[in-house]
Amino acid sequence: MDTQQNTALTRALAEIPGPLPARGVIHIAIPHTDRFTVVGNHLAQHPGLSCTAVGIAVRIQSLPQGVEVGIKALAARCREGEKRVAAALRELEAFGYLQRVRDRLPSGRVITRTVFCNQPTALLHPRSPAAAPTPPRAPAQTETPAPPATEQPMPPAPPTPTGLPGPSETPSPEAPALLPVPPPQPQPQLPQSSPFVPLPPSLPLVPPPTAPKPPPRPLPRPSELTPELGRAATAFLCDLHRHAPRFVLTETDVRQLVPGVAAWLERGAHPDAMRHALTDDPPVPLRRPALLLKHRVTELLPPPPPGLQERAALARRPRITVTPFQTCDDCDRAFRSPTPGHCRDCREDRACREYRTADVQTAA
Known part of the structure; x- marks a missing residue:
């Protein structure tokens, strides 16, 4: 009784017209009025992207322009670690949704710009830029006949201060008034360092669903079916x-x-x-x-085994002879030698002792 129950979904289900499906998901679609991002099904249901990559793509698409979307920045915003974020970015880069562009600033510094495209397949057929709309011209006012003037004496014009227009400078109502037409404004062009650059055609893009599929490979067959x-x-x-x-x-x-x-x-x-x-x-x-x-x-067909010529070439390949280890008879030191005996130090000591013995015998 003390557990609070949320009955909002139950009430929403009761308001759905028609019979509900027996299984599967039931959507309660409430239109968004603010703080929403449009995501295409080609990304949300992409068969080659992992769920982590799709979530990272949606997170990047919802961020405003200019926000840092590096590996460390995304790992700080998300619950995934840096390794999973890096793997997701590599997936998005492989399918054309993400691209890292190196650009040189006028100061000579080289920076890396991260470009995210929400629909990479549309870059295969770029649309021509729309022509700049011509501002409408103001219609010229038609000349209206002046009313007949009555002959009355006109009072003298008072002196006009300096800088103010006099009565003679006011436009005559008989002259046609034409509004000045402003010149057409040129279409703003993106600078060369803008991050919205088209992806190169060498990037693997997601093929459209109607693209023809390659024919399946034939079943392998042996050289001779005995x-x-x-x-x-x-x-x-x-x-x-x-x-x-x-x-x-x-x-x-x-x-x-x-x-x-x-x-x-x-x-x-x-x-x-x-x-x-x-x-x-x-x-x-x-x-x-x-x-x-x-x-x-x-x-998964394995490669064919090497033939007789390849086996003969392997048999003719010179083999490396490894000299075995031997144990010295005097100092029990291990050394490499094809035959057992003494190590090099013991042989030198034996040679020195024999030389001294020979000198002693010669002096005697």
Whole structure:
């Protein structure tokens, strides 16, 4: 009873017209009147960007122009650390949403400008700048006939102080009054150091949804599908469900996948390694296991083993002989030598002692 319940969403659900869906999200859309940012679905539902990258992009897009959006500045604003922020910025830069431009100021200092584009696909077809609107001309007043003047004596004009217009300087009502037309204002141009520069065409941009997809790669085939390879590939595919229960294949699927598995076996792949490469970490739920196996058999094909000529070249390569370690018989010091014996210091000591013994015997 003491827990406060928020019934605002319950009341809002009751006001939604029509039947509510049995599952999935239910949107309660309240239009914003201030402090909002328009985000396209191409960014919010981008299949190649992580959720962290999408959130960082929305955060950058909501900031006013001129705010620092470096790694340390974003890490101070967000709960993510610098490593995750840096990885998100690299993702946005790879898909064309972000670009870092190096610019030189008139003083000679080189700075880095961060450019964010909310729709990089629109840069593929830039729009021509709109022509400057011509200001409307004021319509000239038509001449109105002056009323007939009556002959009356005009009083003398009083003396006019210096700097003030006299009666003779006032415009006559009979002259047509034309308003001065202001010259057309030139369209403001962005300076060369403006951050809004078009991205280079070499950046990978997000293709539009209607772009034609490349044809899938064909299933690999062995150089010669021998009966032994065919039987081994068929046995591997038919026994696959015993190790991975979700990979249950039909007879047609097995017949279509036999050439690809035979190409793996021809290249010396071990069945256990093949099984792990083709069935590990499948998507959930797995609706069409045959298509997943076809994709992995095609994309994860191992390289062919080296031929006879490559093996002969490896056999002719000179081998490096490693001299083994030996233990000195006098000082038990380890040294490298093809045969056991004494180390270099012990050999020099022995040579000195023998030389002195020979000198003593010669003097005697």
